[in-house]
Amino acid sequence: DQQVKQNSPSLSVQEGRISILNCDYTNSMFDYFLWYKKYPAEGPTFLISISSIKDKNEDGRFTVFLNKSAKHLSLHIVPSQPGDSAVYFCAASALTYGQNFVFGPGTRLSVLP
């Protein structure tokens, strides 16, 4: 039973345009969410987080939106750059209940020059 889903295995975007990566979850107890970026042969790198008390968090070119009623979050990258080409993982946790993070399967983003 996949608690965290990333239904798009891959996404291609033109350089300079917006990239939107989506993540859906099933567990309504999840209250903290992370996005990680992973390059080949490297470990995942933390990108941005959001708590369930917020619906938006922004860090430079990266913005995460959370829609609790839809159990959906999205990562927006504006403008996209070729260096953003990587696999992006969404992770969710019921931190208030001391639970660990559950990761989605990832979306491979390709930013075309």
Added chain:
Amino acid sequence: EAGVAQSPRYKIIEKRQSVAFWCNPISGHATLYWYQQILGQGPKLLIQFQNNGVVDDSQLPKDRFSAERLKGVDSTLKIQPAKLEDSAVYLCASSRTAYEQYFGPGTRLTVT
């Protein structure tokens, strides 16, 4: 600040052999995690340590996997005997708080 170190980076073994992975977390990070990432999937938590005590090992296949964290710093993960389905990247992560984790580069294991 040095990142999470893991070795070896790559390992190829035959089924039924044993293998061990080593992890050195970021200095001062009390919590250490071992994840298994199978191709095309997200990382799956195998075991979590807080200092040298186990916090969560509910998804660790205890009949063949074992892990220890001596003195609350370095950790080793062992598989004995290995099966074909153990082929994966084994990631170590450490954290100071519950809000984010820092990952090492991983060990890619191939079981033939």
